[in-house]
Amino acid sequence: MTERGEHGRGLTLILSLEEMQGWARDNRRRGVRTALVPTMGALHAGHASLLKQARSCGEQVVLSIFVNPLQFGPSEDLAKYPRDLDADLRLAAKTGCDVVFLPMPASMYPTGFQTDVRVREIEQGLCGAQRPGHFVGVATVVLKLLHLVLPDVALFGEKDYQQLAVIRQLVRDLSVPVEIKGCPLVRDEDGLALSSRNVYLSSAERQQAQRLSQGLFAARALYETGECGADRLLAAAQEPLLRAEGLALEYLELRDAETLRPVSGQVADPAVLLVAARVGKTRLLDNVILGRQLRVSKELRLGGDT
Numbered sequence: 001m002t003e004r005g006e007h008g009r010g011l012t013l014i015l016s017l018e019e020m021q022g023w024a025r026d027n028r029r030r031g032v033r034t035a036l037v038p039t040m041g042a043l044h045a046g047h048a049s050l051l052k053q054a055r056s057c058g059e060q061v062v063l064s065i066f067v068n069p070l071q072f073g074p075s076e077d078l079a080k081y082p083r084d085l086d087a088d089l090r091l092a093a094k095t096g097c098d099v100v101f102l103p104m105p106a107s108m109y110p111t112g113f114q115t116d117v118r119v120r121e122i123e124q125g126l127c128g129a130q131r132p133g134h135f136v137g138v139a140t141v142v143l144k145l146l147h148l149v150l151p152d153v154a155l156f157g158e159k160d161y162q163q164l165a166v167i168r169q170l171v172r173d174l175s176v177p178v179e180i181k182g183c184p185l186v187r188d189e190d191g192l193a194l195s196s197r198n199v200y201l202s203s204a205e206r207q208q209a210q211r212l213s214q215g216l217f218a219a220r221a222l223y224e225t226g227e228c229g230a231d232r233l234l235a236a237a238q239e240p241l242l243r244a245e246g247l248a249l250e251y252l253e254l255r256d257a258e259t260l261r262p263v264s265g266q267v268a269d270p271a272v273l274l275v276a277a278r279v280g281k282t283r284l285l286d287n288v289i290l291g292r293q294l295r296v297s298k299e300l301r302l303g304g305d306t
């Protein structure tokens with residue numbers, strides 16, 4: 001099925017795994033460079049920024065939309081995860097996507113499916129501790145998507161920092177012939193990290209949620225004045241959270257930006273300060289990188305850079 005997007009490029013929808021792999025093999029054979037952006041849909045400006053960066057990495061851009069049941073725990077929000085295919089297709093056309101891959105759960109995981117992909121160390125702690133089995137689900141689906149789309153480059157957001165580290169490790173360990181590109185976190189004008197789950201927040205909850213980024217920015221500002229003590233930086237990030245009603249902190253940690261190993265004592269950059277919290281029933285993630293000057297990308301905020 002092909003529709004014409006605003007950029008005048010045809011937007012092809014592919015539903016079957018066989019068709020996707022056939023398209024991918026054909027592209028490989030012809031030497032056409034392909035960029036993949038895997039998502040769970042309910043697209044927002046964070047996803048759009050990945051798609052725009054993908055445009056400059058490949059001649060063909062594939063967006064996959066798949067709410068992956070394997071990465072949701074039994075008491076998580078799989079059934080009510082936001083879905084809006086029409087809006088997603090409009091955004092895909094607008095950003096100049098070529099293919100939207102929409103596999104069905106029953107074709108991704110047919111009866112008898114039994115393989116797990118597990119990145120043992122990096123999945124420990126942080127979200128891995130809060131969501132047992134989550135990163136096995138992520139690693140398994142990402143490896144499967146890479147085999148189906150055969151991209152030269154796949155793009156992931158630094159918003160899900162531990163996920164990006166898991167995928168980099170997976171690709172390295174299993175010699176998957178793909179380049180993994182990490183893309184800067186995109187925030188709303190009020191500082192809140194964009195997430196498909198933000199639609200769950202009431203306006204009062206949204207105010208509380210802003211304290212996550214306020215804390216991270218305070219710690220980053222302190223770091224930029226020369227403070228390198230991990231305890232002081234963590235205390236600065238935690239301060240706004242102590243006063244937040246209805247906000248339950250899951251973790252606030254300083255980790256090495258490359259290895260994700262815990263940092264204590266003095267921070268040697270680059271390090272990443274990561275936070276996860278529940279605001280009401282909504283689980284939110286955020287992070288800032290300390291020592292950004294050594295890193296490749298820069299954080300983006302809607303309506304201007306931070």
Ligand code: AMP
Nearest residue numbers: 039040041046156157159160185186194
């Ligand atoms: P999701 O649909 O939430 O699974 O996200 C799909 C991809 O978009 C992942 O690589 C995410 O890290 C990335 N992403 C989600 N939110 C943001 C954001 N606010 N900024 C940058 N990338 C994001």
